[in-house]
Amino acid sequence: MLELNSLTKRFGSFTAVNDVSMKIKAGEIYGFLGPNGAGKTTTIKMIATLLKPTAGSVLINGIDAHKYPEKAKQYLSYVPDQPFLYEKLSGLEFLRFVSTIYGMTEDRAAVSIREVSEIFEVTPWLGRRIEDYSQGMRQRLVLAAAFLHKPKLLVIDEPMVGLDPKGAETFKSQVKSVAREGAAIFMTTHQLSLAREVCTRVGIINSSRLVYEGSMQELSGDGVEELEKRYLQLTA
Amino acid sequence: MLRELMNTKFRLLYLEGGVRFTRHLSRSIFSVLTFAVFAYLTYAVVEFATSYLIVQAKIGLFLYHRLLALALFVFFAIISIANILVAFVTIFRNSETEFLHTLPISPVEIFVSKFLDSFLYSSALMIVLILAAVAGYAGFFGNPIVAIVGVLFSILPLIISAACVGAIMLLLVLMASRWLSIKALVLGLTLIYAASTYSYVVLNNPFRLFTDVMKYYPHIDKYLGVLDPKLDYFAPSFWSANYFYFATTGNLWGATISASIVCAVAGFLFYVMVKLAQRHYEEAYWVAKHKLFERRVKALADPFVQGAGRRRGRISLLRRDFLLFIREPSQTFHFAVLMALIGVFLMNLFEMRIYLPDRFIISSAFTLIYAFNSFLIVSLAVRFVYPMLSLEGETMWLMRSSPVKLQNLFYAKLLPAIMFLSIVGGVFGLAAPSPFRNFHGLITVSTLYGAVGGIVFPSVVMIFGGAFVDYKEKNAVRISSSHGATVSLLVSVGIMVILSSVVFSQAILCFSSGGAAPVDESRAWILAFAAVAAFYVARLFGLRALKTDL
Structure with missing residues (x-):
């Protein structure tokens, strides 16, 4: 579903992402880990076509995302690390707008909006303008919008920012559920416990290079402590 | 504290400006060239217009400076209105202002620093063009000292007065919005500005003034203050133009008095603005932040529903x-x-x-x-x-x-x-x-x-x-x-x-x-x-x- 081929991004003389390659299959939940400044967000931004790679390619469902962006992005949902939204729209207007840009029919949009709003518990807030939302409520709304059109590839940068424990639980179960239905999930996080709990495969990036890739079982062995130890070794 | 705030602001302006200039070199060079061309054109147009009016049309120094007063009044009104808008977004609805409110800085210091910030932010073009226009004026009359003193003690205080009037109006509107609807207040304010500009232009109708001045021909360079409507004395732009008239005709006493009046008005308006801010800025800030546009979206569920297919996506944008x-x-x-x-x-x-x-x-x-x-x-x-x-x-x-x-x-x-x-x-x-x-x-x-x-x-x-x-x-x-x-x-x-x-x-x-x-x-x-x-x-x-x- 997602294929990165020698993906590289340079900003002047600084190389933020260096020759990163990976393949993520449908149904996989891929945790992309790494310390601050390692190149996680830059990689994710290249996948979401917010940044143009200096070299390499991003294939979404076999389509080059930078050559045929509109086609490739039909399959993609992206959740940024900071949920900037249209402050003057209501939550419902925002979800409806998202449904139109993904070409959903009216009927399908109505059903899906009801569904995701209930899952992420934003229904009581839908009539209010987004400028009145708290950080956590915004994050819930962005997640609801991301799941709205049933994407084949979900790319999430730090999903837990601002979420309360219940919201976090909802997110985890929803991610597992869409993966079971055949979607691929690519997410970055600093919470190793979250990665341990939901991810099936892990990649670790350090100083712009992918330094580890393997199954979560291989990396973490029996528990979070082992995962922490290995992670610190790999990113030292 | 105010000094530190302004120092930081200037440093940021300088550093950001420098970084932006080098990062977007071609863009920056193009901007500088555009500014330079316009400054030169303004200089040339003002010099030509002055020469045409004085030498060709022979309207005399008095009428010329009354036209200048009219132009300065319009200029004053425009700056004042523009400052209401810029000050609103800079002083009241701005993330930096929000941040400053979390620091141990007095509200009035925040107000003054953001007032100066808004003033500097939107004035680059205005200052360049004014300097060029005054240079054009000095170019014709051949007196650069008059121009330099004029910029410092006549034009600059006039701009400060206009900006202060804008900020005072804004504070008053925000305070009054606790009792009256914002729509009524904005309408009232618009009417005040429109009525005062209209009255001023009607009172100082250039065609009528031309006829009146020409009755005194050939003494049309003399100060014909009897022809001025008394209401003009309340407009700082009138005194600003008077400075230029007196300075050009060699009446130093008249020029000093005129410039002093403009400076005093600027000082007074600034004082009133600061006093008003001391008493009401904090309250006005919260009104602007929360109360002013408090509204809930009700049943606005359908603006993105109608239509179908690709067209629906385009229309939704x-x-x-x-x-x-x-x-x-x-x-x-x-x-x-x-x-x-x-x-x-x-x-x-x-x-x-x-x-x-x-x-x-x-x-x-x-x-x-x-x-x-x-x-x-x-x-x-x-x-x-x-x-x-x-x-x-x-x-x-x-x-x-x-x-x-x-x-x-x-x-x-x-x-x-x-x-x-x-x-x-x-x-x-x-x-x-x-x-x-x-x-x-x-x-x-x-x-x-x-x-x-x-x-x-x-x-x-x-x-x-x-x-x-x-x-x-x-x-x-x-x-x-x-x-x-x-x-x-x-x-x-x-x-x-x-x-x-x-x-x-x-x-x-x-x-x-x-x-x-x-x-x-x-x-x-x-x-x-x-x-x-x-x-x-x-x-x-x-x-x-x-x-x-x-």
């Missing part, structure tokens, strides 16, 4: 921009004020009758009306079209990560603007010839050129909106008073001058032939080509901006 526009008070307020001004101007045009014997002068008068029409379109374009791309802001991630064609996003912004401004330009074109006898021949030419302006100006402004795009700044007023917006204004004015000269040549033809003015086909083709070219260059820059790395 238009609807989104429309909703975001009408729900942003600073946008709707400014739009309403500009549309009201346009309405008043159009009504006046239809009622106005101008009878001038000389075909050169009558053609100049017609061209001036056309130029003013165009300037209004340019102002609308700079204020509302320039920020369109930048306003995508930090929410751009959604557009970029979704299957929206960026080309459609661009068209959803520029095409409605072009349609609207072409209609406004066309209506202006219809109205412009009506004050003149034998005008019918000009209607086609004038409407055509008006509509072309409605395509060219928003396109040109969009070029710069794309070239200087700033996704970090989310306030439309600040975006439209930024450096790039200023450059787009200057370039548009340059194009406006070229279009006006073409209109002038057509007007001469019309008024010479007693009414017939066929559209020159080759010129019409050139215009059509220019409009299409401007649109495509705008598309190029716009798409480049939309595709830029985020």
Whole structure:
């Protein structure tokens, strides 16, 4: 579903992402880990076509995302690390707008909006303008919008920012559920416990290079402590 | 604390300016060149106009300085209104102000520092043009000392007074909004400004003044203060112009008194503003932040529902921009004020009758009306079209990560603007010839050129909106008073001058032939080509901006 081929991004003389390659299959939940400044967000931004790679390619469902962006992005949902939204729209207007840009029919949009709003518990807030939302409520709304059109590839940068424990639980179960239905999930996080709990495969990036890739079982062995130890070794 | 705040501000301005200059070198060099060309043109125009009025038209020093007073009054009113808007977004609804409120800084210090910030932020062009205009004045009269002292003790205090009046009005409106609806207050404020400007212009009607002054011929260089309406004494612009009159005629005492009055008024208004801020800024801040636009969206569930398929996606982009526009008070307020001004101007045009014997002068008068029409379109374009791309802001991630064609996003912004401004330009074109006898021949030419302006100006402004795009700044007023917006204004004015000269040549033809003015086909083709070219260059820059790395 997602294929990165020698993906590289340079900003002047600084190389933020260096020759990163990976393949993520449908149904996989891929945790992309790494310390601050390692190149996680830059990689994710290249996948979401917010940044143009200096070299390499991003294939979404076999389509080059930078050559045929509109086609490739039909399959993609992206959740940024900071949920900037249209402050003057209501939550419902925002979800409806998202449904139109993904070409959903009216009927399908109505059903899906009801569904995701209930899952992420934003229904009581839908009539209010987004400028009145708290950080956590915004994050819930962005997640609801991301799941709205049933994407084949979900790319999430730090999903837990601002979420309360219940919201976090909802997110985890929803991610597992869409993966079971055949979607691929690519997410970055600093919470190793979250990665341990939901991810099936892990990649670790350090100083712009992918330094580890393997199954979560291989990396973490029996528990979070082992995962922490290995992670610190790999990113030292 | 205020000193530290301002020091930091200046350091940031200096550092950011330096970084921006080197990072976007070609863009920066182009901006500097545009500023330089305009400064020179302003200098040349003022020197020529002064020379023409004094030497050719022989209107005398007194009348010349009364015209200067009138121009300074309009200038005063414009700065004051502009400062209401800029101060609102800078002093009251700004993330930096919000941050400053979390620090142990007194509210009045925040107010004063942000007041100076808003003043400096939007004044670069104004200061350059004023310096150039005063240099043009000094160039003719050959007295640079008068000009330097004039800038420091007459013009600068006048600008400060205007900015203070704007800030005071804003504070009063925000305080009064606790009891009265904001719509009524804004309407009241607009009426106050419109009535005072109208009364001043009526009281100081240049035609009447010309007749009165000429009764004293040949002593028209003498100070004919008896002709001044007493109400003028309350306008700082009057004293500012008086300084220049007295300084030029060698009356040092008169010049000192006039400059002292302007400075005293500025000091007094600044004092009143600070005192008012001391008492009411904190409260006004919370009113602006929470209470002023408190509203809930009820049953607004359906604006994105109608339509189907691909078309639905395109229409939803238009609807989104429309909703975001009408729900942003600073946008709707400014739009309403500009549309009201346009309405008043159009009504006046239809009622106005101008009878001038000389075909050169009558053609100049017609061209001036056309130029003013165009300037209004340019102002609308700079204020509302320039920020369109930048306003995508930090929410751009959604557009970029979704299957929206960026080309459609661009068209959803520029095409409605072009349609609207072409209609406004066309209506202006219809109205412009009506004050003149034998005008019918000009209607086609004038409407055509008006509509072309409605395509060219928003396109040109969009070029710069794309070239200087700033996704970090989310306030439309600040975006439209930024450096790039200023450059787009200057370039548009340059194009406006070229279009006006073409209109002038057509007007001469019309008024010479007693009414017939066929559209020159080759010129019409050139215009059509220019409009299409401007649109495509705008598309190029716009798409480049939309595709830029985020």
